[in-house]
Amino acid sequence: MADTAAPAAVKPKVAFYWCASCGGCEEAVVDLAEAILDVVGAVDIAFWPVALDFKRHDVEAMDDGALLASFVNGAIRTTEQAEMALLLRQKSQLLIAFGACAHLGGIPGLANLWDRESIFRQVYAESPSTVNPEGTLPQTRSEEDGRRLTLPGFYDTVRSLDQVVPVDYYLPGCPPTPKIIVQAVQTLLSGALPPQGMVLAPDRALCDECPRKDTRPEKLTTSEFKRPHQVLIDETTCLLAQGLLCMGPATRAGCEALCVRGNMPCSGCFGPTSRVRDHGGKALSAIASIVASNDTGEIERILAQVPDPIGTLYRYSLPSSLLRRRRREAA
Amino acid sequence: MPQISGSPNGRPRVGVYICHCGTNIAGIVDVRALSEHAATLPGVVVARDYKYMCSDPGQELIIRDIAEHDLHRVVVASCSPLLHEQTFRNAAAKGGLNPFQVQMVNIREHDSWVHADRQAATAKAKDLIRAAVRRVALHRPLERRRVPINPDALVVGGGIAGIHAALTLANAGKHVYLVEREPTIGGHMAQFDKTFPTLDCAACILTPKMTQVRAHPNITLWTYSEVAQVGGYVGNYEVTVRRKPRYIVEDLCVGCRECIEACVYKEGKTRDEFNLGLSKRKPIYMPFPQAVPQLVVIDPETCIEFKSGKCKKTCVEVCGDRKAIDFTQQERVETIHVGTIVLATGFKVFDAQRIPYYGYRTYPQVYTALEVERLVNAAGPTSGEVVLRDGRRPESVAIVHCVGSRDENTNRWCSRVCCMYSLKLAHLIKEKTDAEVYNFYIDIRTPGKGFEEFYNRVQEEGTHFIRGKVADIYPAGDDRGRLIVQAEDTLLGKVRKIPVDMVVLAVGLEPRPDTQDVRRLFNITCSTEGWFLERHPKLAPVNTFTDGVFLAGACQGPKDIPDSVAQAGAAAAEALALIDAGSVELEPYTAFVVEEDCSGCKTCIPLCPYNAIAFVAETKKAAINEVLCKGCGVCVAACPSGSITQNFFEDEAIFEEIKGVLAHA
Numbered sequence: 004m005a006d007t008a009a010p011a012a013v014k015p016k017v018a019f020y021w022c023a024s025c026g027g028c029e030e031a032v033v034d035l036a037e038a039i040l041d042v043v044g045a046v047d048i049a050f051w052p053v054a055l056d057f058k059r060h061d062v063e064a065m066d067d068g069a070l071l072a073s074f075v076n077g078a079i080r081t082t083e084q085a086e087m088a089l090l091l092r093q094k095s096q097l098l099i100a101f102g103a104c105a106h107l108g109g110i111p112g113l114a115n116l117w118d119r120e121s122i123f124r125q126v127y128a129e130s131p132s133t134v135n136p137e138g139t140l141p142q143t144r145s146e147e148d149g150r151r152l153t154l155p156g157f158y159d160t161v162r163s164l165d166q167v168v169p170v171d172y173y174l175p176g177c178p179p180t181p182k183i184i185v186q187a188v189q190t191l192l193s194g195a196l197p198p199q200g201m202v203l204a205p206d207r208a209l210c211d212e213c214p215r216k217d218t219r220p221e222k223l224t225t226s227e228f229k230r231p232h233q234v235l236i237d238e239t240t241c242l243l244a245q246g247l248l249c250m251g252p253a254t255r256a257g258c259e260a261l262c263v264r265g266n267m268p269c270s271g272c273f274g275p276t277s278r279v280r281d282h283g284g285k286a287l288s289a290i291a292s293i294v295a296s297n298d299t300g301e302i303e304r305i306l307a308q309v310p311d312p313i314g315t316l317y318r319y320s321l322p323s324s325l326l327r328r329r330r331r332e333a334a
Numbered sequence: 335m336p337q338i339s340g341s342p343n344g345r346p347r348v349g350v351y352i353c354h355c356g357t358n359i360a361g362i363v364d365v366r367a368l369s370e371h372a373a374t375l376p377g378v379v380v381a382r383d384y385k386y387m388c389s390d391p392g393q394e395l396i397i398r399d400i401a402e403h404d405l406h407r408v409v410v411a412s413c414s415p416l417l418h419e420q421t422f423r424n425a426a427a428k429g430g431l432n433p434f435q436v437q438m439v440n441i442r443e444h445d446s447w448v449h450a451d452r453q454a455a456t457a458k459a460k461d462l463i464r465a466a467v468r469r470v471a472l473h474r475p476l477e478r479r480r481v482p483i484n485p486d487a488l489v490v491g492g493g494i495a496g497i498h499a500a501l502t503l504a505n506a507g508k509h510v511y512l513v514e515r516e517p518t519i520g521g522h523m524a525q526f527d528k529t530f531p532t533l534d535c536a537a538c539i540l541t542p543k544m545t546q547v548r549a550h551p552n553i554t555l556w557t558y559s560e561v562a563q564v565g566g567y568v569g570n571y572e573v574t575v576r577r578k579p580r581y582i583v584e585d586l587c588v589g590c591r592e593c594i595e596a597c598v599y600k601e602g603k604t605r606d607e608f609n610l611g612l613s614k615r616k617p618i619y620m621p622f623p624q625a626v627p628q629l630v631v632i633d634p635e636t637c638i639e640f641k642s643g644k645c646k647k648t649c650v651e652v653c654g655d656r657k658a659i660d661f662t663q664q665e666r667v668e669t670i671h672v673g674t675i676v677l678a679t680g681f682k683v684f685d686a687q688r689i690p691y692y693g694y695r696t697y698p699q700v701y702t703a704l705e706v707e708r709l710v711n712a713a714g715p716t717s718g719e720v721v722l723r724d725g726r727r728p729e730s731v732a733i734v735h736c737v738g739s740r741d742e743n744t745n746r747w748c749s750r751v752c753c754m755y756s757l758k759l760a761h762l763i764k765e766k767t768d769a770e771v772y773n774f775y776i777d778i779r780t781p782g783k784g785f786e787e788f789y790n791r792v793q794e795e796g797t798h799f800i801r802g803k804v805a806d807i808y809p810a811g812d813d814r815g816r817l818i819v820q821a822e823d824t825l826l827g828k829v830r831k832i833p834v835d836m837v838v839l840a841v842g843l844e845p846r847p848d849t850q851d852v853r854r855l856f857n858i859t860c861s862t863e864g865w866f867l868e869r870h871p872k873l874a875p876v877n878t879f880t881d882g883v884f885l886a887g888a889c890q891g892p893k894d895i896p897d898s899v900a901q902a903g904a905a906a907a908e909a910l911a912l913i914d915a916g917s918v919e920l921e922p923y924t925a926f927v928v929e930e931d932c933s934g935c936k937t938c939i940p941l942c943p944y945n946a947i948a949f950v951a952e953t954k955k956a957a958i959n960e961v962l963c964k965g966c967g968v969c970v971a972a973c974p975s976g977s978i979t980q981n982f983f984e985d986e987a988i989f990e991e992i993k994g995v996l997a998h999a
Contacts, residue, residue, distance in 0.1 A: 206931065207930075207931060207932070207933045207975060207977075208933035208935055208974060208975035208977075209933065210933040210934055210935035211932075211933035211934060216934060216954065217954075219935070219936050220936075221936050221939050221940065221949055222939070222940040223936065223940070224940075251935070252933065252935035252937050252974040252975065253974035253975060255975075256933065275975070275976070276931070276975045276976055276977070277976075278931065278975065278976030278977065278985070279974075279975065279976040280985070280989070285973075285974045285975075285976065286974060288971055288972050288974070289935075289937045289972055289973075289974035292937060292941055292972050293937075
């Protein structure tokens with residue numbers, strides 16, 4: 004890695020880019036409020052399509068490594084996103100996966116339960132609100148009245164950023180919290196870089212910073228999994244102890260238990276700790292271990308109360324899990 | 335990957351050894367192809383195949399290579415690690431490696447023995463070796479731990495097995511706590527009249543051992559007591575014993591039994607458990623005259639003082655200055671510390687009422703064998719007279735074998751003792767009554783020392799043997815009140831109906847009804863039938879899967895007296911070996927919580943089958959007691975944040991192993 008200490012007079016250049024994402028990560032940058040002024044004061048934003056009018060050719064014109072850091076949010080599901088990831092990798096000394104989608108594949112990654120064909124069929128033909136009598140599907144190249152139109156290619160499989168290009172650091176969260184972002188920027192600007200590949204958040208599970216930690220009984224079992232809309236949730240007791248499927252024990256801390264403080268169970272957006280390869284698998288084994296029965300039928304009944312196990316346990320991490328995607332049946 | 339200076343790429347230098355195991359492996363697997371393949375694997379600096387790796391020259395090969403090739407890791411592809419892991423660990427240690435930097439690959443039980451296709455078996459062996467080579471690179475050096483052994487021992491159960499184990503340990507100078515549930519020790523043997531095949535009087539050989547127990551300076555005898563809780567681990571068990579109140583001050587009672595005489599009940603009204611209800615006892619009683627300890631007991635269920643508080647208390651009166659009776663006595667709970675535990679909790683006899691067509695408790699002429707033991711016993715309810723409940727002496731007696739044994743509807747196992755005790759009872763009944771005795775048997779099994787000779791003797795005495803399983807027992811309807819015993823004689827091929835005055839059911843042996851509770855208490859396992867499970871049926875017959883807990887007598891399976899005594903001696907010897915070693919080495923495959931990583935979510939705590947994990951209030955994190963941990967890995971798998979690591983089974987190593995298996999050449 005190149006020397007990152009910038010000369011005092013020249014502010015280091017950074018870029019922000021979004022791939023398959025909802026825009027929440029962009030909001031998170033804006034949400035820094037006054038702190039954004041510190042960031043803007045310390046760096047020169049050279050590329051940020053959401054906010055500033057620089058184009059791709061501006062980036063292409065840069066020298067390799069001209070950017071100190073690129074913050075890329077969103078998963079990779081189109082050819083254009085992959086190209087931009089490669090381009091920014093080339094131009095940046097540090098590439099940072101920003102937010103759960105870039106980090107783990109995120110919510111768009113749940114598309115890995117299907118493939119391009121079934122997604123197109125659903126979106127462009129079968130969904131109730133679609134009117135498409137000619138059955139038009141997106142084409143990478145098409146011609147209309149002599150005009151040529153190109154669209155990015157759409158992959159079968161959604162990938163996290165590091166499944167496309169090497170990533171230096173990860174900022175977890177859906178989206179990353181202001182505190183996490185500011186700390187990360189400060190760390191990067193300080194020049195004292197943490198070991199490559201690190202997730203820039205504490206490497207412990209959320210229970211560590213959960214205000215309800217002390218209320219979890221040592222022997223916790225449940226014979227019912229409830230969903231938040233089904234119960235009046237007590238505001239002080241451990242959510243798992245109330246039968247709510249909280250991903251806290253399996254999820255990296257750093258958000259200061261935002262959702263739990265808002266009386267909602269953790270949904271796992273910070274991903275697993277560095278020691279866990281498969282977030283959903285670990286969460287499942289923790290959840291399964293509190294089921295209060297030894298009877299197969301009863302266990303099945305209790306676990307059937309989790310209506311969407313993959314969407315619950317792998318909500319943010321399917322592409323980066325050991326599963327990665329649903330098996331494509333041989334054609 | 336650990337970086338090792340002076341080796342290629344900083345990788346550990348691995349030696350791979352492939353065993354032919356004669357033709358066991360080499361007959362199916364192409365061992366030469368294996369060593370050639372292994373030599374190409376990353377990190378492997380030497381790969382050999384050899385006829386018998388476990389032989390001295392085989393081990394020498396490893397030791398020499400460690401020095402000559404500067405090996406850091408060793409992979410041996412041979413048999414099951416159960417057999418020779420220790421052998422190769424020791425060889426590596428002799429060569430100067432940490433013994434845990436050895437990995438075994440089982441290409442015999444897992445490969446050559448279960449496959450017939452040479453090519454496929456060779457390919458499978460290659461996969462397994464590749465996995466081990468990748469895994470072994472990540473092995474960390476581990477140390478076995480030593481923990482001291484408390485020399486005191488606990489024996490649970492005061493039957494002949496428990497008595498013998500306690501005496502053996504005590505004679506070796508160890509302090510023994512002998513805990514017995516009943517008011518006296520002696521167990522089933524105390525109820526027997528004679529013992530087969532020598533016809534020794536059971537009491538004559540048992541009671542001296544019972545009094546030895548009482549008098550032994552190294553034995554603390556707690557009767558009428560039960561183990562309530564067991565904590566700790568091998569060498570360091572903490573045991574809580576509940577001592578039921580007998581309402582008698584043990585130090586003051588001299589066993590004179592005057593109180594029994596003086597009881598306001600002139601006659602006993604309560605079923606006498608020791609005589610199986612063939613006689614009655616009073617609320618204050620001694621189970622039998624030679625009971626040890628020589629102490630009476632008050633049964634609060636039937637004692638008038640307990641019932642109404644208005645008894646004249648003639649017992650207290652006669653006890654006088656001895657002041658040994660104390661109606662206010664309470665249950666006491668004692669906590670003791672022992673290093674080893676011998677379980678000798680015995681058996682229960684089959685409840686003959688479970689086979690309704692044998693008429694037990696329907697026809698008064700039907701007895702169980704244990705009841706007849708009491709009848710023929712001179713100290714029994716009939717002073718040794720074999721008489722029916724109506725006082726008549728039987729002129730014909732049927733002994734029905736295999737009641738609750740070798741029977742698909744009740745218990746499938748052979749109870750091992752019934753043939754012999756039936757022969758013994760046949761002899762005793764014949765001797766005492768001169769009755770015609772008919773043995774209805776499926777097979778006569780007399781495999782012990784002197785057993786077959788005894789069988790011949792009983793045959794010569796004129797006892798009848800009918801080979802057939804009894805199908806029905808019903809009244810003959812004659813004026814003698816006889817019963818018809820009906821069976822198909824499989825030797826004659828016809829149905830026999832024999833009228834008899836008395837039927838003896840040779841009931842089998844069963845696990846005690848509270849076996850599962852006891853099993854949990856001592857953290858051991860049971861066979862499907864409910865007998866306590868030994869660690870190995872042949873090579874570790876008195877050990878359990880819990881270190882420091884041993885088995886003696888019929889709690890492990892049906893056994894006669896000599897076998898129980900032999901096993902009790904073996905259990906005591908195993909305990910002594912542990913005690914005299916002074917300390918015990920524990921395998922290092924334990925799990926540990928990385929405190930810095932733990933979030934304190936408590937997921938692991940209730941999952942540990944050994945109660946080895948505690949939540950530490952100060953740190954708000956989990957901690958594993960290394961000595962309690964058996965390395966089962968449950969917590970490691972369950973820890974949602976991956977903060978528990980298990981020695982030798984670290985995630986990285988396992989993933990490397992998986993990759994190795996999947997990386998087909």
